[in-house]
Amino acid sequence: MKEFDVIVVGGGHAGIEAAIAAAKMGCSVGLFTTDKNAMGRLSCNPCIGGSAKGHLVHEIDALGGAMGLIADKTGIQFRTLNKSKGPAVWAGRCQSDRKLYSQEASRVVQSTTNLEIVEDTVVEAIQENNEIAGIITGKGVEVKCKALVVCSGTFLNGLMHTGMTATKGGRYGEQPVVGLSASFEKMGFVSGRLKTGTPPRLDKNTIDFSVLEEQPGDDFPEPFSLRTPKELFPFLPQISCHITFTDKAVHNVLEKGFDNSPLFRGLIDGVGPRYCPSIEDKIVRFADKNQHQLFLEPEGLDDDLIYLNGFSTSLPEDIQNEAIKLVKGLENAVMVRPGYAVEYDYFPPYQVDLTLETKLISGLYFSGQINGTSGYEEAAGQGLVAGINAALKIQKRKEFTLTRGEAYIGVLIDDLVGKSTDEPYRMFTSRAEHRLVLRQDNADRRLMKYGYELGLIPKEMYDELKERETLISLSNKIVGEARLKPDAANRALEKNNSPKIEQSETINKLCKRPNVNLRDLLNQLDKSKYPLAEALLKDEKAMQQVEIEMKYEGYIKRQSDLIIKMEKLENVQIPLSFNYKDLNTISMEGREKLHRIKPRSIGQASRISGVSPSDISILLVYLKN
């Protein structure tokens, strides 16, 4: 019988990261997918990154994951969002060439040693004494494994809706996976139903772009990955998106279809995401808005499809068609494929631990949409953590988890495990209480150490980072000590329209002023006295770190005050064996949730919805005894 150390179910964004990480860490890995050509397919919009999601991509990259590199190779438009705001919320976003993204993902997976792609559907998981033992495929083949990472996306009992027509499937033209959910339920897992949607695809050649607002990429695009050679980037020609709007007439047509809306008729049981409503939802919930913005996103360079972002719908096909023709620029548009909603099984994530191993079955890991998340980046981050932990467990090494203070990935998993979720979970920067320090620009400084220790980051790269760290810490000292005389300082200040000074001042103080940048100040410094300034001026990345930390020192400190308080609660451990059931002093709801989720610390307990502040006070008192 065939056997792998790790079997990964699904070749989407979570599956890719899980499989590559485990293989790189020395495990034999079998990646099972129903369709070899669907590897890394962008099922929804052809875009990677965005607010908070860009942060996730940078973190995955710093840990040695694949997503950033693949996105850089196949991006056809790069933009940094929130550029007008502070560096903590700058977020990279790219439009990807859908076909090329999938091809590149495939290539990367195939070129990984220890990794075998098996084109077969996993329909059952086998356990022995609450330990994972293997799987059975649709072809009836049994394969053994020591760890199983399930990244099944929307395929578990997937059901697609367009109007009153429901088709079994996890994605357009693809069959659902039936049986696997039931085998988990048999093991004792609790399942739920979620919903997500996708908009219609249009034929590019039938759209009048001349009347639409153009949205080009940045003039100086930034790659996601530290490993992407800057001189070759961007790899592909860069193209624009376009913006248009719905209006009252469009809404009126759509409303005609409400009687046949599976959403409004109660045909869809799954809960959809509040932050990404369908167009019919928007019309109903924001009735006073006469127009909604739509983005026309090209699906690729050599692709005639346009993704109509903002028009996610499950209304009947003829209604979709009729409504689209009333949108400015789309009067003659041909709808190649209608939008649809898809419902799928998920397993509320209180059933997994921070390593993403299930609490019930040892060696079984869940990641991606099966845990209730939505989004490629959220899936990839989880896949990476699950794959790493599967390998670590087999190798009997210490588990790998990230804290909320270290990474968005830490926030993501802590939220999933601690709060569970009953709608598709998406990352936002506001979910991170450590937002000012969890930046894209310092993802390597936060996480590369772990990537290196796990064997996912090459030594040269890590050495380069360590060298930069030395430069940064020496520079931090110098900017606090080195003073500029008024004449020198004023040259830099004048350039930035900042008031002049009359007495010498430290670089640190001057740099805190708005609009004043470190480069201008360092340029005025006497290099013979401060040779380090020369080195710093040459290392753009190091200089950026010194500048950000200096400029926002006060805020970062204030934020850490809050964090320190939080961490105090984080450090109060709750034993797994803690018996909540007898604590009749805690509210019924709180007790039930605590019992189910079994938080590891008071901090985690305090974030569980339904657990009240007074429940937490009570727990604290009990734990003290």
Add this chain to the structure above:
Amino acid sequence: MLINHEDIIAASATPQGVGALSIIRVSGKNCFDAVDKIFKGSQKLSSAKSHTIHYGKIYSHNGNVIDDVLASVFRSPNSYTGEDSVEISTHGSQLINQKILETLLKFDVRLAEPGEFTKRAFLNGKIDLAQAEAVVDVINSRTEASLKGARNQLDGLLSKKVNSLREELINSSSLIELELDFAEEDLEFINLDQIKLKIEKIITEIDKLLSTYSFGRVIREGVNVAIVGKPNVGKSSLLNYFLKESRAIVSEIPGTTRDIIREELSIDGILFRLFDTAGIRLTEDIIEKEGVLRSRQAVADADLVIFMNDFESGFAGEIFNELKSLSGTERIITIFNKVDLAKNADVQSDLNISALSGEGIEDLLKLLKEKAIGTETYSEQTAIISNARHYAALEKAKQNLLAGINSVEEGMSGEYISVDLRNAEQALGEIIGEVTTDDILNNIFENFCIGK
């Protein structure tokens, strides 16, 4: 500090001293069985319904009757602590009280730790943190006004107010977050001037709460008033007049030394402690020196100073100068006694009185009250803070919000403003126990007296 609800606690719930009645409270799972061992009535308490009163006798362990009592039965969760409880109402004698407790302690009942009843009530979710603190104030209140203040905190008025401020703050934060996370959406983002207005509004509300503190503190702790003046200007006469006229005088407590005499007086429910001081001018005389130092300390510690002169000897400028070095001028009330001897009004005088006839004394009382609590009036529906911990938390929230406004004015983007708003949310949360560490808890519970 073991909390085991099988563990039955008991303590006297009424203050020590002689009264008509005295109450012993017993709480814990099945505490009825324990009380039944010493209580004999027509029915066993263990079979009695909740909220019923039973007449019976308490027997000591060697079979002697200690007292005739009434026992009230409260079954979990409908009791003060949320546990099974019995309240034994005995005749008001320290000895009886003591004996009953001693007997109870022989039957698996232990003496309650300070504040343990309230702590159990808190742990059982019967009251929130701010309410738990108010219990202490209710028990300790010495005047009617102070009782009212503590009551309204106990009723959750402060918690409600702070909660609503916190919600407003969370609303403002949400508006800021919206722009950061949904930059691409076609939304109308709030402009920062509006955010500033919203924050300012919250600060105004916090200021209102903060301003109740002096009132809250005064009704909770009372006001210390030092009376200073040359010998024979009528300080004793004034005190005597208060003693004689004011039926509201609480007690007469001999001073710690014969130099300072202390009286307690209630004006419209506010407790004033009057200190009659000896001289405050520094002297070389070793015997006098000790008394002078004590007087000076009393003046420095006083919330208000009545600086007494008379029309006979005129304004005591040299004492006034000393006073100013010990106390702020806004705290000094200058009065002139012996108004019957006045030839013309003295410009230095705030008020002229006659300690013999009582002329002007009403005005003096009014002035004292005004100086102590201001002219602001508070209804029973006003949330009032009287607790130093609450004051500090509100002050912190205010400072965070001011920093937030500063960030708005400096044109910082939302993620920075949000830092200060979140800190403010946290500070407000501390008042109602939103985020509480065991330090706060322990601190609160240690401030309780036994048997509450």
